[in-house]
Every structure is written in structure tokens, then in C-alpha cells.
Amino acid sequence: MDSHGRYEQQVVWAVVDTDIGPLLLAATGDGLVNVVFHATDTVRDRALERLASRLGTRPVEAPGSPLPAEAIRQVRAYFAGDRQDFDLPLDWSLTSGFNRQVLRELATGVPYGSVVGYGDLAERVGLPRAAQAVGAAMGANPLPVVVPCHRVVGSDGGIGGFGGGLDTKRRLLALEGVLPEPLF
Template sequence: MDSHGQRVVWAVVDTGIGPLMLAATREGLVNVVFHATDGVRERALERLAARMGAEPVEDPRSPLLDEAIRQIDAYLAGTRHDFDLPLDWSLISGFNRQVLRELACSVPYGTVVGYGDLAGRVGQPGGAQAVGAAMGANPLPVVVPCHRVVERDGGIGGFGGGLETKRKLLALEGVLPEPLF
């Protein structure tokens, strides 16, 4: 850690939805990155270094990362329905943080919410597009379940991890039928 930043540790875990990079600070889990192949991982680490003021250090033995990996594995195996991890919200602020905190607290496993409904819950009726932008900026996908936000007309909506990943997560939670192939 340098004098201007905080220590950031990271690890990559292979999952049924592809490799995920997890990063944490002393405060908690700070970032989850989908499709964490070499190039994606390197870009994510550069962004983290710039935002956090310190070079992230690979440390798969970090107790917090180890626990996060256990919980994500259990979630993806269908044996865990929520996460009990400290979260570091420092990569997101303002409206986006407000929306993501509301999502994390009020949309449980196996349920979905519309973009517009979520906007209304944070006092911004008519703010569906802003909620969509907040979902796209979510630094903690899966753990902060932006995959549970869908379109009003029943459409699946977008997803930073890709629509196939969103379908898999919603099927895991029983919201969608399992894909046929």
C-alpha cells in the first residue's frame, strides 16, 4: 500500500458463468468482474489502481476473498440465496450507490424488479433509464444482484456480464426456465 491509497487484493475464480475476478479492500469486497480472462483482468486492475490509488496485489489466500469465493460458489451451486460479506462501496456514489443499496436490501433471491419500479423506490419515478445506467455501473455484480432488474414489459433487459449470463443467473434463482441448450 502506498501513502495515498489503500491495499487492494484480488483473485480469479473459475465458475459456471466463467472466470470472475474478485477484489477487496480492508473495508470489504470492492469489485467483481465478469469474463476475467487476461485482457479483461488487466484492464480491470488498471482501473482499480487508478481509482483506489494503489496497485492491486494478487492474494487468493486473503480471508475476505476466500470467504467471498466460498459464498459465490455456494450461490452458483444453488445452496446459498444471499451473501453475507462486507462491501466496500467506494467505487460508486450518488444516485447509483443509492439504487444499488436499495436493490441489495429489497430484491431477494428468486424475485425481480422493473427498472422503473426500482427508480420509484428511491424517489425517482420516471428514472428507469438512470436505474439502467446504475446497473451498468455496478462494481459488485452477482453479490449486488443487478441481474434481478428487468424490463417492465417482461423483457430481460441488459447486463454487463452478457445476456446469457443473466439468463443463467435468473434460471438458477427459478425466475426463468433453464435454457434448453
């Protein structure tokens, strides 16, 4: 217990190498809580510091723990083209309110191999004029790839933005057959 009488929740993490670079996967007892792109040592260390600050406990490396191990297995299967959906418990504690509502709709309502416009996603959660807020929610997504913010695109046919970089977004959409494989 911490000094306030709360039980500290252990946060475990592992890094998995993928076709888009290393991904940091962090989990609590409630589920996968964070996925971080480009998890080189520096990026990983900054992400772990942020997690420690937000969750109140220092994450520990534990690639063999059940949830990170299962998340690694599913991420590898996804990048190998053997899995289209993730079947992992998710801990939504790093997001709340409108962002959480939009991300939950995205996770359940936009299947592999499809895309949705920012405005369409806003309409699905009952706020049809909130396309920019949907864009902000995508940028704040703590669970990219697993909660597929790469599937949200501009209504004008543009690819939109992406926290992992546009090349990463293109590669994820190509993997899912939405775009042709990038030439370089």
C-alpha cells in the same frame, strides 16, 4: 503513506471459476469492492489497471486473504445452489450518489428468486421517472452477482440489458428459478 499523507489501502484480488465463467473478486480493507465478469487474463489485467487508477494502489493477488477467500467460498456456494444471500462487507467506494442509492436498495430489497422492474426500482428510491437512470446504475454496478443487477428487468416483461451479457443474465436468473434453464 503516499505523498499526500494518506494511508494507501491495500487491494487484494482472486479469480474464481463459476458456471458463468471466471469472476475477478477484488477487496479492500473495507470490503468487497469489485466483481468482474469473464475475467480471462486480458479482461482481468484491464480491470486491475482500472482499479489501480481509481483506488490509487496496485491490487495484489491474494486468494488466501480472508475476504477474497470468504467471497470465493460464498460465490461457489451460490452457484452450487447452497446460498441465496451474500454475507460480505461491501466497499461502495467505486460508486456514489444516485447509483449508490439504487444499488443499496437493490442489494437489500430484491431477494433471491425475484425480479424488479427498472421503473419500480426508481420508485423505491423516490424518483419514479428515473427508470433510464436506474438502467445506467445497473450498467455501472461494480459488484455484479453480489449486488444482483441481474434481477432488474424491463416492465414490459423483457429481460433488459446486462453488462455481463444477456446469456449470463439468463443463466443467473435460471439459477435462481426465475427463468427456465437455457437450452443452449
